[in-house]
Amino acid sequence: MIDVHCHLTEKPLVDDLDNVIKEAKNKGVKAIVTSGIGPEDCKHVLEIADNQYVFPSLGIEPYELDGYEEVIELIRKERNRVIMIGEVGLDYYAAPRDTWEIQRRVFIEFIELSKELDKPLVIHSRSAGRYAVDILIQNKAERVIMHAFDGKPSHAERGAQHGYLFSIPPSVARSEQKQKLVKRLPLENLLLESDAPVLAPERNMVNKPSNIKVSAEWIAKLKGIKLEAVIEETEQQAREILRI
Numbered sequence: 425m426i427d428v429h430c431h432l433t434e435k436p437l438v439d440d441l442d443n444v445i446k447e448a449k450n451k452g453v454k455a456i457v458t459s460g461i462g463p464e465d466c467k468h469v470l471e472i473a474d475n476q477y478v479f480p481s482l483g484i485e486p487y488e489l490d491g492y493e494e495v496i497e498l499i500r501k502e503r504n505r506v507i508m509i510g511e512v513g514l515d516y517y518a519a520p521r522d523t524w525e526i527q528r529r530v531f532i533e534f535i536e537l538s539k540e541l542d543k544p545l546v547i548h549s550r551s552a553g554r555y556a557v558d559i560l561i562q563n564k565a566e567r568v569i570m571h572a573f574d575g576k577p578s579h580a581e582r583g584a585q586h587g588y589l590f591s592i593p594p595s596v597a598r599s600e601q602k603q604k605l606v607k608r609l610p611l612e613n614l615l616l617e618s619d620a621p622v623l624a625p626e627r628n629m630v631n632k633p634s635n636i637k638v639s640a641e642w643i644a645k646l647k648g649i650k651l652e653a654v655i656e657e658t659e660q661q662a663r664e665i666l667r668i
Contacts, residue, residue, distance in 0.1 A: 427455070432456070467498070482499050483510040496537060515550045590605065594635040595619075611657050615661055
């Protein structure tokens with residue numbers, strides 16, 4: 425299993441990082457991608473990533489875009505270490521409408537950067553799934569992971585038709601929307617993510633990368649297939665898009 429998206433630099437995970445990683449290894453997690461959100465967090469991500477088990481992805485929250493140019497510079501500078509760009513994208517839930525246009529412009533800059541550097545994108549699209557998929561298609565994004573997609577399955581299917589992958593968090597255990605998404609999308613378009621420390625299988629619980637097994641178990645249950653098949657397929661797809 426590979427956790428394609430989490431935030432190991434966030435509390436409380438960062439305060440117990442050795443044990444968090446040890447637990448993940450013990451639960452069968454083969455690799456973790458930790459995402460930076462903003463200039464300082466991205467620098468911290470680079471400090472904790474060893475590029476052997478913990479891999480860095482650099483981005484910025486769409487609703488807090490101050491310093492995005494610095495993030496772009498850092499990605500260029502560290503292009504040989506950075507395996508993915510993001511999370512980046514759109515957020516129409518946390519940000520007022522008057523920010524939507526600048527969100528779109530910055531999003532397109534990151535899409536162009538991903539094509540230039542031949543890096544995959546991990547996409548944040550809270551309450552903006554349809555619009556994020558549209559922009560990705562219009563701008564010919566090539567290697568895409570839609571993280572914790574909260575849009576309609578029909579919009580996800582449109583992305584899947586363009587080869588986009590959708591990473592499923594452990595909150596699938598309590599989310600009817602995520603369960604519908606899993607049922608509608610082919611297994612070859614699914615990946616595992618924790619989004620730790622959030623999106624745990626239970627409310628008011630600190631999430632950890634080790635919980636991606638919950639995601640795999642629910643995918644197997646919802647699709648009526650063996651857990652081993654889910655683990656094998658999602659790991660292969662993660663290795664292909666991340667090139668690890």
